[in-house]
Amino acid sequence: MSDTRTPPRIVGCVIAKDEERFLADSLRSMRQICDELILVDTGSHDSTRAIGEQLADQVADFPFSGDFSEARNHALSLVGDADWVFFLDADERLHTGQVEPLREAIETAGPQVGGITLLRYNFFPTGGFYTGRELKVFRSRPQIRYERKINESVKPALARDNWGIVHSSALLTHIGHARPRSERDAKAIRYMSLMHEQLADQPDDAVLTGYIGLNLRLFGRFDEAVQWSEKALGIDGTNPTVWAFHGHVLRAAGKAEEARQAYEKGLSLRPGDASLKNMVGVCQTADGDLDAADRTFAEVIETEPTLLHAVINRGVVAQARGDYAQAEAFFLDAARRFPPFLTEDAVGRLEVDPLHPLYFETVTGYAGLAHHLAFARGCREGWLIPERIDCRAAV
Structure with a gap:
């Protein structure tokens, strides 16, 4: 019928x-x-x-x-x-x-x-x-x-x-x-002004308070960002989103171990949150604990297959191990399932922008899927010879 x-x-x-x-x-x-x-x-x-x-x-x-x-x-x-x-x-x-x-x-x-x-x-x-x-x-x-x-x-x-x-x-x-960095920064400043106006009306809004901390990362104001993030936790320390924001801020401030603990705290409050678990895996990758990171990303994919960046992150781990065939397979899988991962702007490569990589939900050295895919393929085929120093240098 x-x-x-x-x-x-x-x-x-x-x-x-x-x-x-x-x-x-x-x-x-x-x-x-x-x-x-x-x-x-x-x-x-x-x-x-x-x-x-x-x-x-x-x-x-x-x-x-x-x-x-x-x-x-x-x-x-x-x-x-x-x-x-x-x-x-x-x-x-x-x-x-x-x-x-x-x-x-x-x-x-x-x-x-x-x-x-x-x-x-x-x-x-x-x-x-x-x-x-x-x-x-x-x-x-x-x-x-x-x-x-x-x-x-x-x-x-x-x-x-x-x-x-x-x-x-x-x-x-x-x-x-x-957009060009100057436009991004100008827009962020306008939004920050509106956030403060909104916060004046709702001073106990923990998520908005934490979001102000997130935006302060954009300008390298890390001490202030941490203060706003801690203020948000003081308003509502039971909110997993606020703990995620806190982890992002701590990671940007160079406090890697504290960042991982913040993500794990958020995960304890919202078990099964694949986004938080992915960030735990990112911290493990950056720390060189590649076996633990690979297990974590595999669990993320099993829990929420929609989070395709966990597939990319498994590829980054494989790349760091020197397993370029496996890395290429992961990168190709992500690209086929969501082609926008391959999008990048050539002019954007010329920007001096050391802060925005702190937003990435992969290692901060992530250079875009097109780059990593080409790197893995070149290494696998032998026309690109990477300089192996340590596992973190490879990512």
């Missing part, structure tokens, strides 16, 4: 300002799954609006007031008849291979499910990355609206009406960090 159910109607929304470099690819990627696209321009001076008029179904103006939720909620007010909303940033895109996993998650969502997350890979120009699970898909309901000026979310609205949130296996690509 054929399935006669009507597919859910999905409307895609984007708010943007001066995003002409990224917007077209974002909208085209959304068109693969959305029935309608809405762009809200928050005050562009470039061709952002013209791109929206060409590729979106609705384009509206809403001058930015310093409150991201206001702009997003204006977009939601234009949605009309829809079952689900897919809300992306202009510098995010859904790779072709991730359309069906996301569609399946939407079409199989039970009546109690109000939101769906995607694992987002945030790429830097060199191909380095960090990740986060982001709530990008949610039911179209008048009461589901964004809250907070920055780090805005519909999670509080979903919680009030007892909607559940499920994780999809779909991966999302974010290339906003591929």
Whole structure:
């Protein structure tokens, strides 16, 4: 018997300002799954609006007031008849291979499910990355609206009406960090200002407090970053996310052993958290404990196969051991399953940027999958002879 159910109607929304470099690819990627696209321009001076008029179904103006939720909620007010909303940033895109996993998650969502997350890979120009699970898909309901000026979310609205949130296996690509370093830094400064404004309204927000510490890493202000991270733990020391942030800050500050302990503490509070376990493995790799690291990454993959960077990290371990055939196999597996891992910007290779590698969810010396794949293949085929000093130098 054929399935006669009507597919859910999905409307895609984007708010943007001066995003002409990224917007077209974002909208085209959304068109693969959305029935309608809405762009809200928050005050562009470039061709952002013209791109929206060409590729979106609705384009509206809403001058930015310093409150991201206001702009997003204006977009939601234009949605009309829809079952689900897919809300992306202009510098995010859904790779072709991730359309069906996301569609399946939407079409199989039970009546109690109000939101769906995607694992987002945030790429830097060199191909380095960090990740986060982001709530990008949610039911179209008048009461589901964004809250907070920055780090805005519909999670509080979903919680009030007892909607559940499920994780999809779909991966999302974010290339906003591929901007020139000067733009990245300027954007971070603007966001920091908004975070402090938000914190004035909600001083006991442990996650936001910890997030300020994370951002201070960007400017090399490590002592302050640790202080903010410790302040966040003082607000809520039972929150695994706050412990993850603390681990990131300590790792950036050169306190490797304390960082590993922070990740393990977060893992004890949220057993089975594959992202935290991956960071334990990263610390083990950097410390040269390659056998333990390989076991840890294997456990990550078994627990959550979506975390494909654990496959890359196993490849890094194999590379450090000098097992180049195995390293190449791991790197190829990751590239085939998620081609955006191979993305990098040639001009970005010329930047002097010693701090952003501190964000990577692999060893800080990670040079992008394309580089590591070529290195492993060259060593395996014999036309590249690595200088073997110690295991850590190889990664």
